Amino acid sequence: MKKLVILTGAGMSAESGISTFRDSGGLWDRYPVEQVATPEGYAANPKLVIDFYNERRKQLLTVKPNRGHELIAELENFFDVTVVTQNVDNLHERAGSHHVIHLHGELTKVTSSWQPNNPKYIKELKPEEYEVKMGDTATDGSQLRPFIVWFGEAVPMIETAIDYAEQADIFVIIGTSLNVYPAAGLLNYVPAHVPVYLIDPKEVAITSGRHVNVIRKGASEGMCELKKMLLNETA
Ligand code: APR
Numbered sequence: 001m002k003k004l005v006i007l008t009g010a011g012m013s014a015e016s017g018i019s020t021f022r023d024s025g026g027l028w029d030r031y032p033v034e035q036v037a038t039p040e041g042y043a044a045n046p047k048l049v050i051d052f053y054n055e056r057r058k059q060l061l062t063v064k065p066n067r068g069h070e071l072i073a074e075l076e077n078f079f080d081v082t083v084v085t086q087n088v089d090n091l092h093e094r095a096g097s098h099h100v101i102h103l104h105g106e107l108t109k110v111t112s113s114w115q116p117n118n119p120k121y122i123k124e125l126k127p128e129e130y131e132v133k134m135g136d137t138a139t140d141g142s143q144l145r146p147f148i149v150w151f152g153e154a155v156p157m158i159e160t161a162i163d164y165a166e167q168a169d170i171f172v173i174i175g176t177s178l179n180v181y182p183a184a185g186l187l188n189y190v191p192a193h194v195p196v197y198l199i200d201p202k203e204v205a206i207t208s209g210r211h212v213n214v215i216r217k218g219a220s221e222g223m224c225e226l227k228k229m230l231l232n233e234t235a
Contacts, residue, residue, distance in 0.1 A: 057108070
């Protein structure tokens with residue numbers, strides 16, 4: 001089976017009702033990013049940050065995967081699919097995707113404030129545990145923090161994602177403004193002969209200058225069109 005690698009961003013989940021970050025009215029308009037998504041913000045006011053992610057987790061219980069997520073999962077019948085997502089929600093998994101690499105962490109997990117990337121301390125929360133409180137601790141005694149990669153922090157999963165980008169037979173980008181590195185640089189690892197598709201209702205600047213097949217649509221409609229294109233080509 002051909003290897004299909006799909007890079008997704010906040011636009012993937014927009015039709016499920018989760019705000020994007022940089023569109024007008026997006027999350028970073030409403031919450032100062034330096035307060036809720038940096039290690040400095042967390043050090044200055046951990047409760048504010050913990051509450052912010054409690055809210056995001058609570059929202060997770062009220063949203064569902066959209067048709068776009070479902071179509072990506074269905075493509076597993078035809079391709080060896082790897083999803084590389086910048087999203088911290090679990091909508092790809094809930095739609096049935098089996099291989100999802102989360103570059104920026106996962107809302108459903110918490111970890112140690114002292115060693116956030118030590119697998120020993122990463123814990124999956126059950127829905128009834130979604131509200132983390134000040135004083136809840138990891139097994140090393142530190143405050144439990146969200147398992148989220150904040151601005152200025154290392155992105156440990158990028159190496160794995162690069163390996164998949166280098167091996168891709170087809171590369172797809174959905175719903176990301178490609179503003180945040182290293183995720184935005186993944187396209188540079190995709191071999192030159194590999195077809196690249198981009199689904200987004202707005203124009204997204206591709207700095208490398210390589211040819212990209214643009215589908216100027218939302219994630220669900222765009223995925224429907226892409227599925228037809230890919231299946232015709234592989235038939
Ligand atoms: N379908 C597809 N794409 C959409 C849709 C939709 N229905 N609605 C909006 N979009 C597009 C926007 O046009 C934009 O290009 O989704 C993109 C969202 O861009 P951003 O808000 O910048 O989100 P993203 O690129 O995922 O941000 C990257 O930055 O804030 C940090 O860590 C956070 O993972 C995030 C990273």
